[in-house]
Amino acid sequence: MPLGEFQLIDRFFRACGADRDDVRLGVGDDGALLRTPPGDDLVAVSDTLVEGVHFPQGSDPRSIGHRSLAVNLSDIAAMGGVPRWALLSLTLPSVDPAWLSAFASGFGDLAIEHGVALVGGDTTRGPLTLGVQVLGSVAAGKGLRRSGARPGDALFVSGRPGEAAAGLASLMARGLADLPAAERRVLEARFLYPQPRVALGQALLPLASACIDISDGLVGDLAKLAAASGCAALLEVDALPRLSALDAVASRPYALHGGDDYELLFTVPQARAAAVMALPDVTRIGEMRAGSGVTLLEGGRTSAAAHAGFDHFAG
Numbered sequence: 137m138p139l140g141e142f143q144l145i146d147r148f149f150r151a152c153g154a155d156r157d158d159v160r161l162g163v164g165d166d167g168a169l170l171r172t173p174p175g176d177d178l179v180a181v182s183d184t185l186v187e188g189v190h191f192p193q194g195s196d197p198r199s200i201g202h203r204s205l206a207v208n209l210s211d212i213a214a215m216g217g218v219p220r221w222a223l224l225s226l227t228l229p230s231v232d233p234a235w236l237s238a239f240a241s242g243f244g245d246l247a248i249e250h251g252v253a254l255v256g257g258d259t260t261r262g263p264l265t266l267g268v269q270v271l272g273s274v275a276a277g278k279g280l281r282r283s284g285a286r287p288g289d290a291l292f293v294s295g296r297p298g299e300a301a302a303g304l305a306s307l308m309a310r311g312l313a314d315l316p317a318a319e320r321r322v323l324e325a326r327f328l329y330p331q332p333r334v335a336l337g338q339a340l341l342p343l344a345s346a347c348i349d350i351s352d353g354l355v356g357d358l359a360k361l362a363a364a365s366g367c368a369a370l371l372e373v374d375a376l377p378r379l380s381a382l383d384a385v386a387s388r389p390y391a392l393h394g395g396d397d398y399e400l401l402f403t404v405p406q407a408r409a410a411a412v413m414a415l416p417d418v419t420r421i422g423e424m425r426a427g428s429g430v431t432l433l434e435g436g437r438t439s440a441a442a443h444a445g446f447d448h449f450a451g
């Protein structure tokens with residue numbers, strides 16, 4: 137007998153993710169009842185993945201489950217928040233228990249890793265679309281913003297931006313065919329299973345002046361941070377972390393304009409830059425200046441960066 141909507145929710149999503157004491161009422165009623173930490177600000181984020189737009193048709197459902205939560209946890213990380221609860225709006229073309237089981241374990245394993253409870257959602261029929269909201273908390277008034285950078289602040293990035301885009305190119309057979317299979321798999325995993333920088337975001341609360349997560353490409357997201365802060369950014373291209381398995385020339389376009397990294401890009405007043413250098417897996421890649429826009433510094437020469445951030449509605 138085919139699974140109905142309610143059996144489906146019951147079987148795959150009633151006990152998905154972490155158990156939390158602050159969930160008074162989770163999946164099953166008209167709404168969830170959640171106890172918010174007294175005195176904290178609530179951090180609310182939402183991100184949607186559409187098949188064929190945000191991931192290739194026929195992707196591994198475990199990866200889709202992981203990514204649908206990871207992209208939201210990355211937004212929480214960029215605010216310096218502690219993630220607590222998630223909602224999942226699932227639109228499915230049909231009910232396939234094997235697909236749902238793999239999807240729910242990809243979502244649930246990452247949720248457990250970050251202590252997030254799935255507390256509700258919605259299930260409908262239609263083209264495969266995953267809408268996720270995550271709610272979390274941050275000390276009142278302390279949440280990181282894009283708008284706090286000032287001229288003179290040092291610019292940092294976590295991880296190695298560009299690896300996810302290189303991995304997607306490999307998955308789609310759009311390049312990197314001459315790399316050994318094992319090295320391609322490492323890059324592909326960056327796209328399929330991004331690791332949101334939640335602990336780093338929280339560590340940056342007393343240190344960073346501004347923060348954004350890189351979803352649409354380093355240069356494009358840096359331009360957003362600079363514009364929100366009313367500053368210019370100088371990006372030292374030669375300081376960018378090189379992608380594993382690629383040389384500097386092959387790395388460059390992925391590092392500057394690739395998307396889907398879910399790394400953090402952040403600014404720090406010079407007096408606190410040394411404290412940030414002590415954090416794991418962060419690289420200093422430039423500084424903020426007076427003015428506007430993004431300037432690339434490369435081989436001693438400067439040039440204005442082309443804006444190549446991804447825009448769903450750009451013609």
Ligand code: ADP
Nearest residue numbers: 145149163164165166224226255256257258259
């Ligand atoms: P309503 O019609 O009142 O919105 P539903 O029948 O859609 O309620 O959902 C029943 C319960 O199951 C609700 O608590 C809802 O939050 C939850 N739910 C529905 N779909 C999902 C899902 N994909 N993941 C988690 N919880 C879900």
Ligand code: MG
Nearest residue numbers: 164165166167
């Ligand atoms: Mg209802």
